[in-house]
Amino acid sequence: xxxxxxxxxxxxxxxxxxxxxxxxxxxxxxxxxxxxxxxxxxxxxxxxxxxxxxxxxxxxxxxxxxxxxxxxxxxxxxxxxxxxxxxxxxxxxxxxxxxxxxxxxxxxxxxxxxxxxxxxxxxxxxxxxxxxxxxxxxxxxxxxxxxxxxxxxxxxxxxxxxxxxxxxxxxxxxxxxxxxxxxxxxxxxxxxxxxxxxxxxxxxxxxxxxxxxxxxxxxxxxxxxxxxxxxxxxxxxxxxxxxxxxxxxxxxxxxxxxxxxxxxxxxxxxxxxxxxxxxxxxxxxxxxxxxxxxxxxxxxxxxxxxxxxxxxxxxxxxxxxxxxxxxxxxxxxxxxxxxxxxxxxxxxxxxxxxxxxxxxxxxxxxxxxxxxxxxxxxxxxxxxxxxxxxxxxxxxxxx
Numbered sequence: 001x002x003x004x005x006x007x008x009x010x011x012x013x014x015x016x017x018x019x020x021x022x023x024x025x026x027x028x029x030x031x032x033x034x035x036x037x038x039x040x041x042x043x044x045x046x047x048x049x050x051x052x053x054x055x056x057x058x059x060x061x062x063x064x065x066x067x068x069x070x071x072x073x074x075x076x077x078x079x080x081x082x083x084x085x086x087x088x089x090x091x092x093x094x095x096x097x098x099x100x101x102x103x104x105x106x107x108x109x110x111x112x113x114x115x116x117x118x119x120x121x122x123x124x125x126x127x128x129x130x131x132x133x134x135x136x137x138x139x140x141x142x143x144x145x146x147x148x149x150x151x152x153x154x155x156x157x158x159x160x161x162x163x164x165x166x167x168x169x170x171x172x173x174x175x176x177x178x179x180x181x182x183x184x185x186x187x188x189x190x191x192x193x194x195x196x197x198x199x200x201x202x203x204x205x206x207x208x209x210x211x212x213x214x215x216x217x218x219x220x221x222x223x224x225x226x227x228x229x230x231x232x233x234x235x236x237x238x239x240x241x242x243x244x245x246x247x248x249x250x251x252x253x254x255x256x257x258x259x260x261x262x263x264x265x266x267x268x269x270x271x272x273x274x275x276x277x278x279x280x281x282x283x284x285x286x287x288x289x290x291x292x293x294x295x296x297x298x299x300x301x302x303x304x305x306x307x308x309x310x311x312x313x314x315x316x317x318x319x320x321x322x323x324x325x326x327x328x329x330x331x332x333x334x335x336x337x338x339x340x341x342x343x344x345x346x347x348x349x350x351x352x353x354x355x356x357x358x359x360x361x362x363x364x365x366x367x368x369x370x371x372x373x374x375x376x377x378x379x380x381x382x383x384x385x386x387x388x389x390x391x392x393x394x395x396x397x398x399x
Contacts, residue, residue, distance in 0.1 A: 015344075018351035019389060021359050022382035026064060026072055029379045033099040034079030035060045038363065039377025048105070049375050051096040054083055054114025055168055056380050058121035059325070062398070063383030065128050066390040077125060077134070083118055084141045091141075091148030093118045107170065109163035112152065115145050116184040123191040124398070146192065149185065156218050157203040158196050160185050164303070168254075169318040171311065173295070173303045176243030179208050179255035187262040190399060204264055208238035236269075236276040248301070251292035253282050254326045261333045262399065271337050277330075285370040286353035287327030287346050294320035294367070315367030317374075322365040324353040328384025332391040332398070343392055350388065354381055 029036050037049045037056045044050045061076035086097045086104050094104045095111035119142060126135045135142065152160045159182045164175040174180075182204055189197035206216045210225040211234050228239075228247060237256050240248030256277075260270035282289045294314035295301045306312040312319045327350040334343035354361050356372050361381045363374025390396040 014348055014351045014355065015389070018354050018385055021354070021361075022063075022385045023067060023069060023072070025361055025377060025382040026060065026067075026075070026379060026386075029377065030072070030075040032078070034082045035064070035075055035379055035383075037096075037379055038375040039361075041376075044375055047375075048096060048098070051098050051105075052079060052082055053096040054093045054111065055095075055117045057083065058114070058117035060379050060383035061121045062124055063328075063380075063386035065125055066394075066396050067386050073129075076121075080118065080121055080125065080134075080138075083114075084138055087141055087144065088148075090151075091115070091144030091146070093145060107166065109166040111166060111170075112160065112162045112181050113167040113184060115149060116181065116188055119145055119188050120184070120191065120398070142192075146188075146194075149188070153185075157207065157221055158199040159203055159207065165305070169252075169290070171306055171308060172318050173301050173306075174241035174248055174252075176241055177207055178241045179238050179248075179252050180240075180258060182208075183255060183258040183262055183264060186264055187258075187399065190262075201264060204259075207242050208259075210239075236272050238265075246300075249293070250295055250301075251280075253277065253288055253290050253292060254323075254329070257288075257326070257329050257333050261329060261336060267337070270333070274333060274337055274339070283327075283330065283346060283349060286322050286324060286365055287349050288322065288330045289315075289320055289367045290318060290323050290326055291320040291367075317364060320367040321373065322353070322367055322370070324350055324362070324365075325378065325380040325384045327353065328388040331388035335388075335391050335395075336397065340392065347385075347388055347392060350385055354385060 029039060034052045035057050036051060037053045038044050040050045057079040061079055064072035064076035082099060083093050086094055093115040095107040095114055096105050122135055122138055122142060154161055159177045161176060162178055162181060164173045165171055167178060167181050186197060186200045186204060189200055203221065205212045206214055206221060206225055210228040216222045216225060232249060237251050238259055240250055240252035240255060256273055259265055260273055265273065280292050282292060296314055311317045314320055331343050331347050331350060334346060356362060360372065360376040361378045362372035362376055363378045365372055
């Protein structure tokens with residue numbers, strides 16, 4: 001493991017301090033069964049945050065692996081194995097598990113992205129420790145997971161379909177073909193050498209960016225593209241979701257970042273998207289606001305459940321709140337595009353978010369005021385900071 005004291009020279013004490021505290025937070029939040037979502041407290045336990053979440057633990061494992069800290073690498077592997085132990089018979093990975101209670105939760109409308117991130121984490125572990133043949137050990141479980149995902153895939157356009165509120169943004173009304181989930185699906189297909197990856201990419205580009213010059217082979221997709229093009233203004237960004245006759249134009253920042261990061265956008269388009277995000281100030285006061293134009297109560301897309309706990313109001317939570325862990329993927333995208341100087345500055349902003357209130361590692365912040373919100377001691381804030389740091393310093397990438 002690198003000595004945190006020697007990690008940074010020109011970027012300042014803030015990055016150095018955040019790296020050291022990130023390592024410690026991840027160790028504090030690790031249990032014999034794996035990494036829990038945030039620091040244990042009564043509130044965290046009552047809200048089930050002190051659990052091993054499929055997506056959270058998988059994302060955390062990426063940063064824990066690149067840290068090369070033996071203790072964290074061990075906990076990353078344990079997290080993946082625990083999720084495999086509680087895999088459903090049909091192959092789905094749970095939203096979260098509480099091993100101490102043998103409790104498994106799959107969420108109200110199902111949780112599609114836990115399975116995707118879990119598959120990504122296994123492949124990532126294999127890259128760093130090929131001698132362990134980890135993916136071979138888990139081959140039956142990964143085969144079941146892939147089969148479950150294929151059962152969610154539209155057989156004409158090779159994209160996943162899902163319900164509302166069934167991915168990480170679990171109080172958002174995106175449904176049908178969802179940008180975020182399908183960016184992950186394409187990445188999984190590439191990692192696991194699935195023969196239909198190119199078809200997924202082709203339909204991804206035409207459905208989520210209906211202004212693409214390519215002509216879709218599928219007749220229904222051509223009709224859908226024509227319908228959307230005639231009813232919206234051209235944008236630099238991909239649509240957040242596309243359903244039968246409606247779609248999302250709020251700009252899903254996380255989904256767009258992942259699309260560019262995983263190679264679904266040409267480099268020139270990815271660079272334009274990053275420049276446009278800067279112009280929209282999605283990185284202020286901290287990186288990043290996960291929605292640029294929040295859904296408001298007078299919108300046809302507003303749902304009563306978005307008022308739950310008064311949480312998903314405009315510029316809050318998934319509806320335009322700032323999520324520091326997504327800032328880690330933002331830094332990785334800038335690094336991939338060769339914008340290294342900007343990436344280091346954004347990593348410092350990310351560290352600044354984690355430092356608020358004496359290093360609380362807050363879950364999210366209000367998108368306008370920057371007020372810290374949600375749970376404290378958030379594991380994936382620490383893990384994606386570590387991951388982004390190594391993406392910058394060591395040219396680590398996700399594929």
